[in-house]
Amino acid sequence: MKILVTGGAGYIGSIVSAMLVDAGHSVVAIDDLSTSDASGVPAGVEFIRCDISQVATVLTPDSGFDAVLHFAGLIAAGESVQKPGLYWHVNTGGSLSLLVAMRAAGVRKIVFSSSAAVYGNPTQVPILESATVAPTSPYGENKLAVDFMLAGEVAALGIAATSLRYFNVVGAYRRGTTVMGERHTPETHLIPLALEAAAGRRPEFAIFGTDYPTPDGTTIRDYIHVEDLARAHLLALDNLTPGEHKVFNLGNGTGFSIREVLAVVEKVTGKPLPVIEKDRRAGDPAELVASSDAAKAELGWTPAKASLQDMVSDAWDFLNSGSQS
Ligand SMILES: O=c1ccn([C@@H]2O[C@H](COP(=O)(O)OP(=O)(O)O[C@H]3O[C@H](CO)[C@@H](O)[C@H](O)[C@H]3O)[C@@H](O)[C@H]2O)c(=O)[nH]1
Numbered sequence: 378m379k380i381l382v383t384g385g386a387g388y389i390g391s392i393v394s395a396m397l398v399d400a401g402h403s404v405v406a407i408d409d410l411s412t413s414d415a416s417g418v419p420a421g422v423e424f425i426r427c428d429i430s431q432v433a434t435v436l437t438p439d440s441g442f443d444a445v446l447h448f449a450g451l452i453a454a455g456e457s458v459q460k461p462g463l464y465w466h467v468n469t470g471g472s473l474s475l476l477v478a479m480r481a482a483g484v485r486k487i488v489f490s491s492s493a494a495v496y497g498n499p500t501q502v503p504i505l506e507s508a509t510v511a512p513t514s515p516y517g518e519n520k521l522a523v524d525f526m527l528a529g530e531v532a533a534l535g536i537a538a539t540s541l542r543y544f545n546v547v548g549a550y551r552r553g554t555t556v557m558g559e560r561h562t563p564e565t566h567l568i569p570l571a572l573e574a575a576a577g578r579r580p581e582f583a584i585f586g587t588d589y590p591t592p593d594g595t596t597i598r599d600y601i602h603v604e605d606l607a608r609a610h611l612l613a614l615d616n617l618t619p620g621e622h623k624v625f626n627l628g629n630g631t632g633f634s635i636r637e638v639l640a641v642v643e644k645v646t647g648k649p650l651p652v653i654e655k656d657r658r659a660g661d662p663a664e665l666v667a668s669s670d671a672a673k674a675e676l677g678w679t680p681a682k683a684s685l686q687d688m689v690s691d692a693w694d695f696l697n698s699g700s701q702s
Contacts, residue, residue, distance in 0.1 A: 384448030395419035429471030433478035444486035457516035458659040468519035503668035514660030537617035544599040544628030549695035558695030586657030595635035597664040599628035602682035628667025
């Protein structure tokens with residue numbers, strides 16, 4: 378297939394692009410490079426610098442695309458609380474631009490990068506796709522709004538759409554001699570920041586909130602290796618069904634508190650972490666743990682790298698690989 382990947386220079390979009398090329402697809406990646414750089418685009422992928430709001434300049438009626446994988450967007454739930462308008466503009470407005478361009482171009486397949494953030498504070502874990510959606514941040518609201526848009530296009534046009542709700546993605550992907558990993562600017566995620574502190578690149582690591590209703594007072598998340606997550610996209614692409622909007626959670630079904638994650642970081646790196654405690658970050662739910670039974674049953678997805686220690690170890694190797702600057 379000829380596939381358009383939006384956000385193709387980013388952490389997850391670039392790794393999925395590489396896998397698509399290696400599976401024999403032709404891939405065009407667009408990205409505005411606002412939080413990434415073009416060196417993240419893998420070999421074999423055609424890259425066009427383009428803001429998602431301008432996607433119709435690439436996704437034209439004669440462009441010949443068969444499918445879209447949509448990763449482009451801002452990703453920091455905490456920042457979205459401070460800048461809701463920006464997040465609505467880029468994440469929801471950008472997705473609308475994409476759907477309008479798809480309609481005009483007659484492209485009828487889309488896999489969308491959604492998030493566990495749509496659930497907010499769940500009433501029970503692990504979270505099923507049928508759980509109540511009650512986002513606690515504009516970021517989560519943006520992702521949920523796109524699901525409504527997709528459902529509308531599916532109902533109106535009979536296109537095929539799947540939303541993948543990611544839990545917390547970690548680790549790196551080795552493609553030949555290249556290691557592809559997480560390098561957001563600025564970095565806001567727990568594990569890369571803790572690893573940078575362990576490496577002495579940051580003076581300390583700050584825990585945001587120690588008074589959550591969890592056993593040790595810190596938030597609990599379900600971590601998933603980026604390679605497992607990326608493979609799910611190829612399965613979702615094959616599984617797309619005209620007239621259906623499908624939704625799948627992607628996680629491992631095990632929750633780790635921040636303190637438990639930091640203990641793993643210390644074990645993997647062999648370095649003591651300078652930790653300080655700060656107030657809660659706005660918009661963070663206390664606990665997010667997935668049930669991914671639906672993805673396993675319907676997509677045939679089997680996570681192969683479910684150990685948190687292996688995920689942290691891969692992220693640590695990437696940090697030290699020189700691929701990260
Ligand atoms: O320096 C830090 C960074 C983070 N945290 C906390 O660690 C937890 C996890 O934070 P983070 O790694 O930023 O991930 P999430 O906010 O859970 O969000 C990620 O995971 C979501 C799915 O759950 C994705 O949709 C988002 O894009 C992605 O940012 C949160 O409680 C943060 O407050 C800290 O305590 N200190």
